[in-house]
Amino acid sequence: MKFEKIPRNDDAERAVLGAVLVRSELCDDVATVLRPSDFYVDAHRRIFARLVEMLAESKGADLILLVQRLRESGELKEVGGEAYLAELMGAAQTTANAVRYAEIVRDLSIKRRLIAASERILLDAENGGDARELIARAEEKIFAVGELGVDGTTKTAAEILPLVYSALDARARGENLELSTGFDELDKILGGLRNAELIVVAARPSMGKTAFASNVADFVAVEQRKPVLFFSLEMTETELITRMVCGRGRVFSESLRSALVEPELSKFMRAGNEISAAPLIVSDAPSRTVAEIGAVARRTKRRDGLGLVVIDYLGLIDPDDPKAPRQEQVAKIARRLKGLARELNVPVLCLAQLNRQAETTKDNRPRLSHLRESGAIEQDADVVLFVHREEYYISKDEAEERGLQGVAEIIVAKHRNGPTGTARLHWEGSYTQFSNIDYGYNGASGGYSEFDAYSGSGF
Numbered sequence: 001m002k003f004e005k006i007p008r009n010d011d012a013e014r015a016v017l018g019a020v021l022v023r024s025e026l027c028d029d030v031a032t033v034l035r036p037s038d039f040y041v042d043a044h045r046r047i048f049a050r051l052v053e054m055l056a057e058s059k060g061a062d063l064i065l066l067v068q069r070l071r072e073s074g075e076l077k078e079v080g081g082e083a084y085l086a087e088l089m090g091a092a093q094t095t096a097n098a099v100r101y102a103e104i105v106r107d108l109s110i111k112r113r114l115i116a117a118s119e120r121i122l123l124d125a126e127n128g129g130d131a132r133e134l135i136a137r138a139e140e141k142i143f144a145v146g147e148l149g150v151d152g153t154t155k156t157a158a159e160i161l162p163l164v165y166s167a168l169d170a171r172a173r174g175e176n177l178e179l180s181t182g183f184d185e186l187d188k189i190l191g192g193l194r195n196a197e198l199i200v201v202a203a204r205p206s207m208g209k210t211a212f213a214s215n216v217a218d219f220v221a222v223e224q225r226k227p228v229l230f231f232s233l234e235m236t237e238t239e240l241i242t243r244m245v246c247g248r249g250r251v252f253s254e255s256l257r258s259a260l261v262e263p264e265l266s267k268f269m270r271a272g273n274e275i276s277a278a279p280l281i282v283s284d285a286p287s288r289t290v291a292e293i294g295a296v297a298r299r300t301k302r303r304d305g306l307g308l309v310v311i312d313y314l315g316l317i318d319p320d321d322p323k324a325p326r327q328e329q330v331a332k333i334a335r336r337l338k339g340l341a342r343e344l345n346v347p348v349l350c351l352a353q354l355n356r357q358a359e360t361t362k363d364n365r366p367r368l369s370h371l372r373e374s375g376a377i378e379q380d381a382d383v384v385l386f387v388h389r390e391e392y393y394i395s396k397d398e399a400e401e402r403g404l405q406g407v408a409e410i411i412v413a414k415h416r417n418g419p420t421g422t423a424r425l426h427w428e429g430s431y432t433q434f435s436n437i438d439y440g441y442n443g444a445s446g447g448y449s450e451f452d453a454y455s456g457s458g459f
Helices: 010-022 026-031 042-056 063-072 081-091 098-127 131-145 157-172 184-190 209-223 237-249 253-257 264-276 290-304 326-344 376-380 396-401
Strands: 198-203 228-232 280-283 308-312 348-353 383-388 407-415 421-428 433-436
Touching: 010 026, 010 042, 010 081, 010 098, 026 042, 026 098, 042 063, 042 081, 063 081, 098 131, 131 290, 184 407, 184 421, 198 209, 198 326, 198 376, 209 228, 209 237, 209 264, 209 280, 209 308, 209 348, 209 433, 228 237, 228 290, 237 253, 237 264, 237 280, 280 290, 290 308, 290 326, 308 326, 326 348, 326 376
Parallel strands: 198 348, 198 383, 228 280, 228 308, 308 348
Antiparallel strands: 383 407, 407 421, 421 433
C-alpha cells in the first residue's frame, strides 16, 4: 500500500526557520520540540541542523553567519542560496507562534514515521512468518515511532559530558543512582545494578541461581519500591511467588506440603502482604521470543514504570530462527537482550546454564569458558556472575570441617565497568534464600553458625 498524500506542511517549516533567523534565542525553545530529521524538505533539514550546531557553540545565528556556515559546509547551493534564506526571514510574519509551528512540523513527522512503520509491518505480514513474532515486531515498530531520539541517536562528547558530571555530582551528594542487590559484598564489587546493563547469572543446576534472582527481585521491588518485571519461563507464577513468600517470611518450603499452622501461617501471610503491596509483575508464559519479551517490557514501562527486568532463563527463550545452529541462536538472543537493556534503560538480569565442564575441573569452580552454548553470552553481557556452592561437591562432614556449610559464593567473572571479585553469602536451602554474612562473630568451630554468624535475611 502506498499513501498518495504525504503528511507535510512546507509553510509551517518555513515559518519555524524564519522565526529562528529573526530571533535566534527562539532556537532553544524550538529545539526542545524538533530535530533536524523532523523537517520534510531537505533544505529545511540542513538549515535547521546548522542553526542548532551554531547555537550549541554559543555563536550567533543571524543570516550572515548562517550563510557563512553553509558555504563552509558546501551546502549553500543545495539549500537555495542566500536568496532563499532571505525569503525564509520574510516568511516569519510573527515570531510569537514559533513553538506552535514547530509542534505542527513534529506532528506531521510522527505521522510520516507511522506510515513508514505501517508499510514495513504490512511487508512483514505479506512475507509470512510466525504470527506471534509478527505481532511483537509490529508493536516494536509502532512503539519506536513515539520514542524520543529514534532518529537522533548520535551525540557529541560535549552533549554527553553534562550527563556524566550530573552523575558524579549525585554520587558526591551520596545519592545512589543504581539498584542495590540487597547483598552488601556484591554491591561493593558491582556498585549496584546499572541501567542499560545486561547482567548474566550462570550456574550449574541446583546451585540456586533462580533463588538468587528471586532474592534480588524481592529486594528491589519490596525494599526499594522499584517496579520489577519477572519472566519466569520455567516455573509457574504461583511457584515463583510461593518461593519468594517463603524466603521473605522464613517459612520452611516443606511446610507447604500440608496445611500451615501457627506460627508459620502468620509469617507466610505477613510476607505475602508485603510482596502483594510491592510493584512486582510476573509473566510465566513458557514460550517467549526476545521480541515478545521486549513488547511486554515496553508495555509495562509505559503503564507502571520499570526498574528491573529478570529473565529465567536464557536457554528457554525461543529463537527467531529455529532452524539456525544453536550457537547462532544463542548469540542472537544475547545480542538482542543487550539491545533491550539499552532501549529500556534498565538493568536486565538474565539467568543461564553452565556446561558440564564446570564439574570436571579440579576445584569445581566455574569459568567464563563454561558458559553453555555460546561465547557470545560472555561477549554481550556487561556483567557475568557465577553462583557457586563448594559444599555441593563435598561431603557434609568435610563441608563442616572446612567451614563451608551454608556458604555460597557469587563470583563476578566479568565486569565491563568495574572490578571483578567474589562475594560470600549465606545459603539457606530450607528457605531457598541467600543472605548477607555477618563476620562479626565466630564460634570455636572456625566456621559459621546459622544463628551467630549470619544475618537473618539480607532484606
